[in-house]
Amino acid sequence: MVLARRQIRIRGVVQGVGFRPFVHNLARRLGLAGYVLNSSAGVVAEVEGAPAALDSFVESLRTEAPPLARIEEMFVAEIDPLGERDFAIRESQAREGEFVLVSPDVATCPDCYRDFTDLANRRYGYAFTNCTNCGPRYTIIRDIPYDRPNTTMAAFRMCAACQAEYDDPGNRRFHAQPNACAECGPQLSAPISEARRRLREGEIVAIRGLGGFHLACDARNDGAVRLLRERKRRSDKPFALMARDVAAVEAFCAVSDDDRQARASARRPIVILPRLADSGISAAVAPGNNTIGVMLPYTPLHHLLFSGAPYDALVMTSGNLSEEPIVTSNEEALDRLRPLADWFLLHNRDIYMRADDSVVRTFEGVERVLRRSRGFVPRAIDLGMEVAEILACGGELKNTFCLSKGRYAVLSQHIGDMENYETLVFFEETLANLKKLFRVEPRAVAHDLHPGYLSTQYALRVPDLEKIGVQHHHAHIASCMAENGLRGKVIGVALDGTGYGTDGQIWGGEFLVADYGGFERRAHLRYVPLAGGDAAVRQPWRPALAYLADTYGAAAEFPELAIWRDVPESQRKLVRGMIAQRVNTIDTSSCGRLFDAVAAIIGVRQQINFEGQAAIELETIAADGVADGYPFALEGDSVDFRPAIERIVAEVRAGTPAPMIAARFHNTMAEAIMEVCRRLRAQEKLNRVCLGGGTFQNMKLLARALAGLRRLDFEVFIHAQVPPNDGGIALGQAVIATEILRRG
Ligand code: ZN
Ligand code: ZN
Numbered sequence: 106m107v108l109a110r111r112q113i114r115i116r117g118v119v120q121g122v123g124f125r126p127f128v129h130n131l132a133r134r135l136g137l138a139g140y141v142l143n144s145s146a147g148v149v150a151e152v153e154g155a156p157a158a159l160d161s162f163v164e165s166l167r168t169e170a171p172p173l174a175r176i177e178e179m180f181v182a183e184i185d186p187l188g189e190r191d192f193a194i195r196e197s198q199a200r201e202g203e204f205v206l207v208s209p210d211v212a213t214c215p216d217c218y219r220d221f222t223d224l225a226n227r228r229y230g231y232a233f234t235n236c237t238n239c240g241p242r243y244t245i246i247r248d249i250p251y252d253r254p255n256t257t258m259a260a261f262r263m264c265a266a267c268q269a270e271y272d273d274p275g276n277r278r279f280h281a282q283p284n285a286c287a288e289c290g291p292q293l294s295a296p297i298s299e300a301r302r303r304l305r306e307g308e309i310v311a312i313r314g315l316g317g318f319h320l321a322c323d324a325r326n327d328g329a330v331r332l333l334r335e336r337k338r339r340s341d342k343p344f345a346l347m348a349r350d351v352a353a354v355e356a357f358c359a360v361s362d363d364d365r366q367a368r369a370s371a372r373r374p375i376v377i378l379p380r381l382a383d384s385g386i387s388a389a390v391a392p393g394n395n396t397i398g399v400m401l402p403y404t405p406l407h408h409l410l411f412s413g414a415p416y417d418a419l420v421m422t423s424g425n426l427s428e429e430p431i432v433t434s435n436e437e438a439l440d441r442l443r444p445l446a447d448w449f450l451l452h453n454r455d456i457y458m459r460a461d462d463s464v465v466r467t468f469e470g471v472e473r474v475l476r477r478s479r480g481f482v483p484r485a486i487d488l489g490m491e492v493a494e495i496l497a498c499g500g501e502l503k504n505t506f507c508l509s510k511g512r513y514a515v516l517s518q519h520i521g522d523m524e525n526y527e528t529l530v531f532f533e534e535t536l537a538n539l540k541k542l543f544r545v546e547p548r549a550v551a552h553d554l555h556p557g558y559l560s561t562q563y564a565l566r567v568p569d570l571e572k573i574g575v576q577h578h579h580a581h582i583a584s585c586m587a588e589n590g591l592r593g594k595v596i597g598v599a600l601d602g603t604g605y606g607t608d609g610q611i612w613g614g615e616f617l618v619a620d621y622g623g624f625e626r627r628a629h630l631r632y633v634p635l636a637g638g639d640a641a642v643r644q645p646w647r648p649a650l651a652y653l654a655d656t657y658g659a660a661a662e663f664p665e666l667a668i669w670r671d672v673p674e675s676q677r678k679l680v681r682g683m684i685a686q687r688v689n690t691i692d693t694s695s696c697g698r699l700f701d702a703v704a705a706i707i708g709v710r711q712q713i714n715f716e717g718q719a720a721i722e723l724e725t726i727a728a729d730g731v732a733d734g735y736p737f738a739l740e741g742d743s744v745d746f747r748p749a750i751e752r753i754v755a756e757v758r759a760g761t762p763a764p765m766i767a768a769r770f771h772n773t774m775a776e777a778i779m780e781v782c783r784r785l786r787a788q789e790k791l792n793r794v795c796l797g798g799g800t801f802q803n804m805k806l807l808a809r810a811l812a813g814l815r816r817l818d819f820e821v822f823i824h825a826q827v828p829p830n831d832g833g834i835a836l837g838q839a840v841i842a843t844e845i846l847r848r849g
């Protein structure tokens with residue numbers, strides 16, 4: 106028989122997903138000899154046998170790969186036969202500088218669920234059950250290749266039964282690195298029945314999970330939820346829920362088919378869903394919000410928390426002190442979460458990388474990521490083009506950073522608001538880890554232009570490397586372009602709360618003509634003077650006064666408006682004085698502040714307790730089925746909403762209901778977007794529009810703008826796997842920096 110031998114190198118998500126046993130079984134089935142191993146670049150196999158069998162081997166690698174595997178690239182080379190007889194799985198090889206795709210954490214698979222819920226199974230009730238198809242990955246991996254000694258499972262020695270599974274290529278747990286059982290594996294600090302009893306009785310329990318601690322309580326127990334809110338000093342920001350199963354979710358949320366799919370995926374993110382009235386879920390879970398964020402259990406521990414319990418939904422909020430990173434270690438939890446929790450459920454499988462729960466929303470049948478973390482990270486984004494090795498440090502709020510190399514960009518998990526030392530430390534730890542895992546040695550550092558951002562300051566302190574400052578809204582648009590694989594120029598509409606402009610003012614209502622190499626700011630919301638720095642963000646009545654002054658002059662009186670009733674006269678006078686004299690004011694074209702201003706003028710809210718709250722409430726109340734809008738003016742590069750403000754004030758005085766005004770305002774913003782894009786198309790012959798920035802988390806605005814632009818035959822691109830908010834700008838910074846380096 107003629108023998109041939111081929112070497113096959115596979116890149117992609119091929120480690121920790123049962124790929125080697127699959128290759129092993131396939132080779133055996135086809136009667137081939139050779140070996141397979143994990144390398145730091147992916148998987149390498151050599152197979153030897155009849156040429157026809159080799160062909161079907163290569164073919165089957167693609168068509169029969171395990172469910173969690175994702176083959177990005179496969180190189181096949183003919184090499185000389187060695188006359189081998191056997192097929193073996195060999196020791197892993199680490200090679201310097203290679204790029205391997207590390208798997209994110211994967212929710213419990215149905216087979217494992219069966220194992221720990223089956224009385225007769227040796228893993229019955231075991232909270233750390235996993236296999237090659239599921240379990241912890243990114244959160245426990247210290248280095249590649251992905252082998253047990255390189256994970257936090259190194260501390261546990263497998264018992265004979267587990268070892269036998271691990272060594273058996275026919276077993277689902279063959280080379281499952283976190284494989285364990287109650288005999289040999291991680292343990293809980295107390296019986297899970299005690300956690301269930303305490304939750305049932307209304308206690309707040311701190312639970313060590315996969316990527317960090319949660320604070321949990323019964324979501325239907327109003328007293329417990331209120332107490333948790335009080336202890337967390339979190340007055341309005343919504344809490345996420347975990348529901349027992351799909352049926353439980355449907356008892357309190359309206360669930361579409363797309364939502365069902367997003368929620369049931371192996372990533373198990375928090376899915377934002379419309380909440381049903383009278384659902385019995387405590388109103389304190391998400392005050393003033395008609396949506397609710399719900400996830401399903403994603404570890405055996407979570408499933409067991411619900412098993413036989415009377416509750417069907419738990420609040421599962423991050424175990425942290427207000428804006429600090431989620432707590433991961435037992436010691437830290439017992440120390441810092443002590444004032445928040447009545448009791449602790451700990452375990453001894455260490456969390457190497459902290460990861461919050463991810464948040465998604467579905468729109469037009471596609472899962473849209475709002476917070477990209479557990480289950481998504483560190484899945485690399487294939488850019489379809491070569492990029493430089495860059496560290497992009499991201500923004501300030503909802504910070505993530507980005508490392509790029511080869512054709513990939515890796516976005517870090519959600520780091521959080523970079524406003525304190527703890528978050529900066531988390532940033533640095535995660536950066537060190539991802540650089541190591543992906544073998545990235547950046548040759549340049551990209552950063553936001555805002556000199557006050559901790560991420561900018563960090564970037565500027567990195568020794569030796571070239572620094573590339575990237576304008577915030579340019580980064581938003583480049584991020585959207587990169588995610589959608591676009592090249593060349595586009596019209597970019599970047600709407601958000603705050604981004605530092607090249608003129609030193611605060612931008613946020615920006616219309617750009619941009620490519621990766623640069624941008625022109627072709628139009629923006631008309632500047633208004635914002636008084637009082639950060640207070641202007643926390644108090645929507647301040648931008649409201651700015652818009653009123655801009656529209657009517659500084660002295661105009663509007664006793665009918667809620668501001669005149671709700672804001673003390675002394676404060677109002679002070680701020681109006683600041684605006685009139687331009688003392689401690691900064692000019693802004695922020696779209697977020699315009700939403701705030703309208704919310705304040707129509708009496709929705711004068712004071713916010715979390716980022717975007719007033720805009721979210723304005724979206725929430727906006728009536729459906731309203732088609733008309735308000736006038737606005739386009740003059741030069743200025744998008745002037747004063748005509749709209751005039752009409753809004755007139756309607757408030759005439760008693761028009763707020764939901765009508767809110768709807769018309771949304772329509773007006775969509776109209777303005779359409780009109781500016783139409784003009785830019787006429788001037789530039791560009792037909793592609795990218796929408797980016799946190800304002801596009803507003804589904805009512807997004808839907809109206811998209812529908813309108815498509816009616817005008819624009820080709821419109823929006824985000825899906827990368828957040829439209831500042832959690833996505835690091836990706837834009839990385840591709841822009843690459844282009845700037847390329848152009849020298
Ligand atoms: Zn499993
Ligand atoms: Zn065991």
Ligand code: FE
Pocket residue numbers: 577581601602603604798799830831
């Ligand atoms: Fe932004």
